[in-house]
Amino acid sequence: MAKITKRSEDYSRWYTDVIMQAELADYAPVKGCMVIRPNGYAIWEKIQSVLDRMFKETGHRNAYFPLFIPESFMRREAEHVEGFAPECAVVTHGGGKKLEEPLYVRPTSETIIWAMYKDWIQSYRDLPLLINQWCNVVRWEMRTRLFLRTTEFLWQEGHTAHATEAEAEEEARKILQIYRTFAEEYMAMPVIPGQKTEKEKFAGALRTYTIEAMMQDRRALQAGTSHNLGQNFARAFDVKYQDENGELQYVWATSWGVSTRLIGALIMTHSDDQGLVLPPRLATLEVVVVPIWKGDDEMSQMKEAAHRLADSWKGKLTYHVDDREGYRPGWKFNEWESKGVPVRVELGPRDLQRNEATLVRRDTGERTTVPQDRILEAIKDLLEDIQSSLFRRALEFREKYTFVVDGYDEFKEKIDEPGGFFLVHWCGDRACEDRLQEETKATIRCIPFDRPAERGRCLLCGRPSDGRVVAAKAY
Amino acid sequence: MAKITKRSEDYSRWYTDVIMQAELADYAPVKGCMVIRPNGYAIWEKIQSVLDRMFKETGHRNAYFPLFIPESFMRREAEHVEGFAPECAVVTHGGGKKLEEPLYVRPTSETIIWAMYKDWIQSYRDLPLLINQWCNVVRWEMRTRLFLRTTEFLWQEGHTAHATEAEAEEEARKILQIYRTFAEEYMAMPVIPGQKTEKEKFAGALRTYTIEAMMQDRRALQAGTSHNLGQNFARAFDVKYQDENGELQYVWATSWGVSTRLIGALIMTHSDDQGLVLPPRLATLEVVVVPIWKGDDEMSQMKEAAHRLADSWKGKLTYHVDDREGYRPGWKFNEWESKGVPVRVELGPRDLQRNEATLVRRDTGERTTVPQDRILEAIKDLLEDIQSSLFRRALEFREKYTFVVDGYDEFKEKIDEPGGFFLVHWCGDRACEDRLQEETKATIRCIPFDRPAERGRCLLCGRPSDGRVVAAKAY
Numbered sequence: 001m002a003k004i005t006k007r008s009e010d011y012s013r014w015y016t017d018v019i020m021q022a023e024l025a026d027y028a029p030v031k032g033c034m035v036i037r038p039n040g041y042a043i044w045e046k047i048q049s050v051l052d053r054m055f056k057e058t059g060h061r062n063a064y065f066p067l068f069i070p071e072s073f074m075r076r077e078a079e080h081v082e083g084f085a086p087e088c089a090v091v092t093h094g095g096g097k098k099l100e101e102p103l104y105v106r107p108t109s110e111t112i113i114w115a116m117y118k119d120w121i122q123s124y125r126d127l128p129l130l131i132n133q134w135c136n137v138v139r140w141e142m143r144t145r146l147f148l149r150t151t152e153f154l155w156q157e158g159h160t161a162h163a164t165e166a167e168a169e170e171e172a173r174k175i176l177q178i179y180r181t182f183a184e185e186y187m188a189m190p191v192i193p194g195q196k197t198e199k200e201k202f203a204g205a206l207r208t209y210t211i212e213a214m215m216q217d218r219r220a221l222q223a224g225t226s227h228n229l230g231q232n233f234a235r236a237f238d239v240k241y242q243d244e245n246g247e248l249q250y251v252w253a254t255s256w257g258v259s260t261r262l263i264g265a266l267i268m269t270h271s272d273d274q275g276l277v278l279p280p281r282l283a284t285l286e287v288v289v290v291p292i293w294k295g296d297d298e299m300s301q302m303k304e305a306a307h308r309l310a311d312s313w314k315g316k317l318t319y320h321v322d323d324r325e326g327y328r329p330g331w332k333f334n335e336w337e338s339k340g341v342p343v344r345v346e347l348g349p350r351d352l353q354r355n356e357a358t359l360v361r362r363d364t365g366e367r368t369t370v371p372q373d374r375i376l377e378a379i380k381d382l383l384e385d386i387q388s389s390l391f392r393r394a395l396e397f398r399e400k401y402t403f404v405v406d407g408y409d410e411f412k413e414k415i416d417e418p419g420g421f422f423l424v425h426w427c428g429d430r431a432c433e434d435r436l437q438e439e440t441k442a443t444i445r446c447i448p449f450d451r452p453a454e455r456g457r458c459l460l461c462g463r464p465s466d467g468r469v470v471a472a473k474a475y
Numbered sequence: 476m477a478k479i480t481k482r483s484e485d486y487s488r489w490y491t492d493v494i495m496q497a498e499l500a501d502y503a504p505v506k507g508c509m510v511i512r513p514n515g516y517a518i519w520e521k522i523q524s525v526l527d528r529m530f531k532e533t534g535h536r537n538a539y540f541p542l543f544i545p546e547s548f549m550r551r552e553a554e555h556v557e558g559f560a561p562e563c564a565v566v567t568h569g570g571g572k573k574l575e576e577p578l579y580v581r582p583t584s585e586t587i588i589w590a591m592y593k594d595w596i597q598s599y600r601d602l603p604l605l606i607n608q609w610c611n612v613v614r615w616e617m618r619t620r621l622f623l624r625t626t627e628f629l630w631q632e633g634h635t636a637h638a639t640e641a642e643a644e645e646e647a648r649k650i651l652q653i654y655r656t657f658a659e660e661y662m663a664m665p666v667i668p669g670q671k672t673e674k675e676k677f678a679g680a681l682r683t684y685t686i687e688a689m690m691q692d693r694r695a696l697q698a699g700t701s702h703n704l705g706q707n708f709a710r711a712f713d714v715k716y717q718d719e720n721g722e723l724q725y726v727w728a729t730s731w732g733v734s735t736r737l738i739g740a741l742i743m744t745h746s747d748d749q750g751l752v753l754p755p756r757l758a759t760l761e762v763v764v765v766p767i768w769k770g771d772d773e774m775s776q777m778k779e780a781a782h783r784l785a786d787s788w789k790g791k792l793t794y795h796v797d798d799r800e801g802y803r804p805g806w807k808f809n810e811w812e813s814k815g816v817p818v819r820v821e822l823g824p825r826d827l828q829r830n831e832a833t834l835v836r837r838d839t840g841e842r843t844t845v846p847q848d849r850i851l852e853a854i855k856d857l858l859e860d861i862q863s864s865l866f867r868r869a870l871e872f873r874e875k876y877t878f879v880v881d882g883y884d885e886f887k888e889k890i891d892e893p894g895g896f897f898l899v900h901w902c903g904d905r906a907c908e909d910r911l912q913e914e915t916k917a918t919i920r921c922i923p924f925d926r927p928a929e930r931g932r933c934l935l936c937g938r939p940s941d942g943r944v945v946a947a948k949a950y
Contacts, residue, residue: 028541029548029590030578038536038606045537061513062520066503067580067611067627068564073504089543090568091580094626095615096561103505105542105566105580115504131513136542136611140570151569152542 004338006273011217016146018267021338022276025146032144032151036260039339040147042284043263044154048134050186050281051156051258054178060130060158065112067136068103073111076236080110083203087140089151105138110204110229110255113159114237121161121251123242128171129161147264148221148475155259161251163241165230168252172228175256176209179224187262188279188390189213189269190398191223192421192470194446199433202255206230212445212470214398215268218419220445220472223265226256264475269394270363275338277363279390280383287319287379288336292329292348299325306347309357313376337362342386343379361386363393404468408459411471415440421472425456425465432460436471445470479813481748486692491621493742496813497751500621507619507626511735514814515622517759518738519629523609525661525756526631526733529653535605535633540587542611543578548586551711555585558678562615564626580613585679585704585730588634589712596636596726598717603646604636622739623696623950630734636726638716640705643727647703650731651684654699662737663754663866664688664744665873666698667896667945669921674908677730681705687920687945689873690743693894695920695947698740701731739950744869745838750813752838754865755858762794762854763811767804767823774800781822784832788851812837817861818854836861838868879943883934886946890915896947900931900940907935911946920945 004021005013019025024040036044052062068091075081084107091103106112113131121129134156144150158175162168176193183191191211201208205227213223234240234251243249270277280286291306293299303323310319320341322332329346336344346358355372359379363386370378401420405411411422426432426444436459437443451467458465479496480488494500499515511519527537543566550556559582566578581587588606596604609631619625633650637643651668658666666686676683680702688698709715709726718724745752755761766781768774778798785796797807804821811819821833830847834854838861845853876895880886886897901907901919911934912918926942933940 026591026594028587030541030543030545030587033541033543035541035591036539038538041538042536044539061517063513063516064511064519064629066505066508066510067613068505068508070505086571088569089566089578091564092567093565093577094563095617102568103564112503112505116501116510119501138542142570154539 004273004275007216014273015264015268018271018275018338019146022340024263024267024276027146030151032141034146034150034152036154040263043266043278043282044260046282046284047182047186047258047262048156051178051182052134054182055132055156055158058130058174058178060132060160063131063133064135065109065116065133067106069106069109069112071102071104073115074104076111077204077232079232080204080236084108084139089138089140106135107137107139108255108257109133109135109137109157110159110233111237114233114239114253117159117161117251118237118239121239121241124163124244127161127163127241127251128167130158130171131160132156132158145264147260147267149261153259153261155257157255157257160254161234161239162254163243163249163252165252168228168230168254172207172209172226172254172256175226175254176211176224179211179226179256179258182258183211183213183223184391186279186281187266187269188281188387188394189223189265190391190395192446192448194448194451194470196225196446197433197444197469199430200444202227204229204232205255206232210446212472213265213269214394214401214421214472215265215475216397217268218401218421218472220421220470220474221261221265221268222445222474223262224256224258227254229253229255270390271340274334276340277390278340278342280342280387283340283342284318285320285339285341286317286383287313287343287345288341289319289321289345289347290329290332290336291321291323292346298349302347302349302352305352309345309347309372309375313379316376317379333360343382345375345379363390406456406459411442411459412440415442415473419473421445421470423468424459424471425467426469426471427458427461427463427465429458429461429463432458435460442471442473445472445474479748479750482691487620489748490739490743493746493750493813494621497815499738499742499751502621505626507616509619509621509625509627511629515738518741518753518757519735521757521759522657522661522733522737523631526653526657527609529657530607530631530633533605533649533653535607535635538606538608539610540584540591540608542581544581544584544587546577546579548590549579551586552679552707554707555679555711559583559614564613564615581610582612582614583730583732584608584610584612584632585634585708585728586712589708589714589728592636592726593712593714596714596716599638599719602636602638602716602726603642605633605646606635607631607633620739622742623736625735628735630732632730632732635729636709636714637729638718638724638727640727643703643705643729647682647684647701647729647731650701650729651686651699654686654701654731654733657733658686658688658698659866661754661756662741662744663756663862663869664698664740665866665870667921667923669923669926669945671700671921672908672919672944674905675918677702677704679704679707680730681707685921687947688740688744689869689876689896689947690740690950691872692743693876693896693947695896695945695949696736696740696743697920697949698737699731699733702729704728704730745865746815749809751815752865753815753817755817755862758815758817759793760795760814760816761792761858762788762818762820763816764794764796764820764822765804765807765811766796766798767821773824777822777824777827780827784820784822784847784850788854791851792854808835818857820850820854838865881931881934886917886934887915890917890948894948896920896945898943899934899946900942901944901946902933902936902938902940904933904936904938907933910935917946917948920947920949
């Protein structure tokens with residue numbers, strides 16, 4: 001088994017090693033693209049199934065819109081084309097002929113979807129229209145990293161249409177709350193919900209909301225965004241509805257998405273020098289059982305005992321009995337650790353004699369010996385404990401590396417080492433935001449929803465501010 | 476509500492009308508592309524969930540490979556590039572620059588997947604490798620039809636690697652059996668499993684297996700294919716494994732797929748002049764309840780009674796209570812019929828008085844009145860009966876229009892009217908197959924697996940044949 005680089009040596013190499021060792025993904029022979037291997041895709045399927053349920057419970061339905069967007073559609077919304085056109089892949093030939101109009105491979109689907117909404121929305125009775133799509137999108141990236149930034153990635157994009165601004169605003173915030181719940185309760189990843197600055201908002205949006213997480217190297221990662229698009233796309237595509245008084249009104253819009261990037265966030269929140277650590281709620285395999293033996297007689301006895309034990313969990317746990325011959329137990333332990341299985345059950349001849357088994361938790365390495373007749377309950381408890389303690393640990397980590405800073409010198413001193421989230425005052429001016437980024441490479445991640453009102457002075461220009469924003473270096 | 480063209484008037488317009496009326500799909504403003512609307516996508520989600528379960532139960536895992544395939548990869552397998560390159564969409568620009576090597580938007584993923592398998596397969600221990608992918612593909616089509624033939628479509632493509640030819644053959648046939656089970660037991664669509672001729676096989680395959688279904692207009696529709704690819708792709712991408720004796724061997728391959736085309740097949744197997752008919756096992760909504768009232772007093776009483784009745788089905792049936800005001804019951808009946816809901820429950824004041832309700836089945840229009848305390852059971856029985864009778868009806872239809880024909884004149888006379896499946900002798904020669912297609916527009920759909928040995932003479936040239944093939948006009 002290849003060795004995993006230590007986090008303290010090279011965080012970036014460690015990240016790639018964890019992915020390779022757990023066989024989550026691989027580099028594709030196409031510039032900037034990745035292959036999501038079965039172990040990685042299984043995590044994405046878990047993410048999809050939970051979010052899809054949450055979206056459906058709040059009245060959304062799935063649909064599918066075309067991959068290709070005519071160039072002229074991209075150009076309809078001025079900010080949008082400026083933001084996205086430069087990073088698009090463009091199809092110029094089809095069926096052996098040059099196309100009359102180039103087709104953009106979707107970087108996001110607002111334009112093609114609002115072209116359809118024009119036909120589907122006539123009256124207030126057609127609203128709200130709550131549609132989501134699971135698909136691939138392409139953004140031409142110069143510097144790519146597995147899961148975090150790839151030319152093609154998988155995501156879901158919700159696109160909703162509403163009669164009023166208030167409804168669109170409520171929707172955009174409701175979805176951000178769903179993202180937050182998912183991040184914290186399933187990924188065990190604490191996030192700060194807030195609003196993006198004008199500079200950082202989505203191209204074409206009125207307001208962008210975000211959840212921001214802190215990775216182990218103290219950088220920020222934007223884990224999901226939800227946009228109140230106002231009437232921009234309705235105006236660009238002329239989508240009006242007749243209200244209850246018979247008047248024509250432009251429709252209000254939202255869009256929102258999370259992507260396979262979440263898998264990168266998961267890795268950089270919990271994993272360690274032994275490899276992947278998965279929160280139990282997103283693990284496709286919860287338990288691995290490793291029988292231990294010496295000699296052939298013991299082998300068949302221990303294999304049988306391991307299967308007998310595990311078979312009683314059918315339908316209650318996802319498990320695998322690793323009874324391969326020709327591999328030493330220690331080798332198997334390492335392998336399953338590197339793959340992130342939350343709980344390992346070791347079963348040796350002495351355990352069997354005593355009707356016991358040993359449970360080892362992946363996150364801390366802690367071992368407990370439990371009677372076999374209570375093992376299912378013990379595993380269930382352990383899985384819950386791992387889930388909550390992963391969250392707690394990540395939250396403590398974030399709190400440890402969150403600094404309230406008022407002086408620019410102190411900020412510049414700390415931003416690289418130790419790094420972290422910096423709660424700073426900012427005047428709201430784009431010039432100060434640009435300067436911060438130029439001089440320190442940090443960006444304003446968000447204006448947190450729950451920031452207390454507090455009078456202060458802008459970190460850069462000293463002008464008044466009435467609350468702190470989160471600044472950090474980001475992925 | 477728009478009127479649906481009668482099948483007898485114009486089958487092709489009827490097909491489009493059914494789709495539009497049920498809001499399954501819409502034309503996209505991109506040539507040859509479609510939008511799958513929520514009602515249509517819900518059917519696809521049902522199809523996905525059943526097939527995905529079947530694939531996983533037989534040991535397959537999902538993964539995701541890149542959308543883009545470098546031109547040079549396409550050219551590695553000679554037959555494959557000849558078959559697919561002419562119908563590809565080609566990306567020539569990315570990130571504002573001309574690419575050094577054009578990228579093909581995948582028409583199918585053998586080449587990119589086998590380029591990866593080269594890295595993943597070293598030893599017999601790595602085999603079999605059983606991977607499936609759910610994704611979009613693009614084939615530049617000149618003449619498109621919603622669901623049946625669109626430039627972009629959704630599908631699953633399985634790609635497996637095996638140590639021996641026998642294992643690859645077993646896999647290809649096992650998957651065809653899964654497709655058959657799905658078509659017959661879920662879609663209620665009888666199919667003929669068999670082998671494609673050399674002319675009709677997949678570009679790059681050794682052998683292609685297919686399931687062929689008969690549509691209501693007596694044309695054939697290829698509903699799923701499974702290919703034994705031999706060692707063609709392993710040779711093209713130099714994928715070898717070390718066997719148990721330490722010798723290097725080329726790997727054996729299969730690939731197989733079904734697509735959103737199945738939704739077109741579903742429509743053309745069961746639907747009628749009132750609109751969509753869905754087999755209950757693929758209906759996302761099994762029952763609609765329509766309360767009937769006159770005047771405001773009765774309205775609130777009937778609405779409440781309808782909800783009370785339906786709420787007792789929670790978790791046991793998928794249902795919707797259509798209690799909209801301002802629409803007449805007859806209008807609602809038509810609407811739900813056109814959307815294919817298998818069972819309608821009508822609840823009027825007299826029914827309520829008698830503690831009864833009226834069940835109407837979508838497929839035959841037959842009405843039954845049942846006591847309310849037995850209604851759940853009655854609906855469950857009805858759903859099963861609809862499922863099996865749709866299959867039986869489709870099978871009877873196919874049998875009625877399947878002809879054993881020995882003379883070419885008789886064939887030419889019947890191929891257009893009434894049309895159908897023709898069991899004919901064929902010498903096995905490509906020249907005769909080409910001539911049949913040129914002169915009659917019919918093709919050999921498959922060499923059925925279960926054809927009896929029977930000596931005869933080729934329909935076209937009179938040379939000997941030892942069994943019949945299925946010839947038909949096809950979608």
